[in-house]
Amino acid sequence: GAGVSQSPRYKVAKRGQDVALRCDPISGHVSLFWYQQALGQGPEFLTYFQNEAQLDKSGLPSDRFFAERPEGSVSTLKIQRTQQEDSAVYLCASSFVSGRDTGELFFGEGSRLTVL
Amino acid sequence: AQKITQTQPGMFVQEKEAVTLDCTYDTSDQSYGLFWYKQPSSGEMIFLIYQGSYDEQNATEGRYSLNFQKARKSANLVISASQLGDSAMYFCAMSLNTGGFKTIFGAGTRLFVKA
Numbered sequence: 001g002a003g004v005s006q007s008p009r010y011k012v013a014k015r016g017q018d019v020a021l022r023c024d025p026i027s028g029h030v031s032l033f034w035y036q037q038a039l040g041q042g043p044e045f046l047t048y049f050q051n052e053a054q055l056d057k058s059g060l061p062s063d064r065f066f067a068e069r070p071e072g073s074v075s076t077l078k079i080q081r082t083q084q085e086d087s088a089v090y091l092c093a094s095s096f097v098s099g100r101d102t103g104e105l106f107f108g109e110g111s112r113l114t115v116l
Numbered sequence: 117a118q119k120i121t122q123t124q125p126g127m128f129v130q131e132k133e134a135v136t137l138d139c140t141y142d143t144s145d146q147s148y149g150l151f152w153y154k155q156p157s158s159g160e161m162i163f164l165i166y167q168g169s170y171d172e173q174n175a176t177e178g179r180y181s182l183n184f185q186k187a188r189k190s191a192n193l194v195i196s197a198s199q200l201g202d203s204a205m206y207f208c209a210m211s212l213n214t215g216g217f218k219t220i221f222g223a224g225t226r227l228f229v230k231a
Contacts (some may be wrong), residue, residue, distance in 0.1 A: 091161065104163045
């Protein structure tokens with residue numbers, strides 16, 4: 001497809017389980033972002049990749065959160081030992097611009113994680 | 117601190133009227149980008165309009181215009197001739213360069229368009 005693809009769209013996990021969320025950005029897009037969006041809130045920045053390099057991970061809330069983009073295209077956000085406060089929509093966005101101004105972000109539909 | 121502030125949690129507007137959604141930002145960067153995104157109830161984030169910090173003219177995209185006042189650090193979105201399909205959450209965002217590359221978002225304004 002032409003857009004950013006995220007999977008799974010919905011994930012229900014028991015507290016303590018590990019989850020992996022996948023993002024397939026638009027082909028050729030250099031920049032890739034992960035955001036966490038709680039219900040009724042704005043997206044909160046988690047991490048940023050430029051190609052395969054993770055240039056900013058300052059938004060990851062704890063060491064249970066890990067993201068990778070090994071070949072500079074598909075990215076995976078992994079959450080270990082999930083907690084109820086991890087319940088949110090996880091948005092992936094990509095951009096063809098890198099550097100000083102990332103320009104317009106193209107968002108996927110998000111992965112809604114519910115931790116019971 | 118780098119921050120986006122949207123002070124209107126909810127706004128109502130009559131169909132066909134214009135509405136202004138407020139956004140103020142805080143950054144010490146001289147170069148930054150300002151954006152508005154729309155998020156309908158379906159959840160997808162849709163880019164609306166962009167303003168670069170060095171752009172002297174206000175950005176316009178169809179019925180959307182961005183009222184950029186750099187000295188006041190405000191970047192208000194004006195929607196003209198509101199339509200029922202404009203009902204959604206609207207987020208102001210800023211791209212930053214200091215200490216990394218990220219785009220940060222405000223808390224959003226929910227717009228309700230009345231028939």
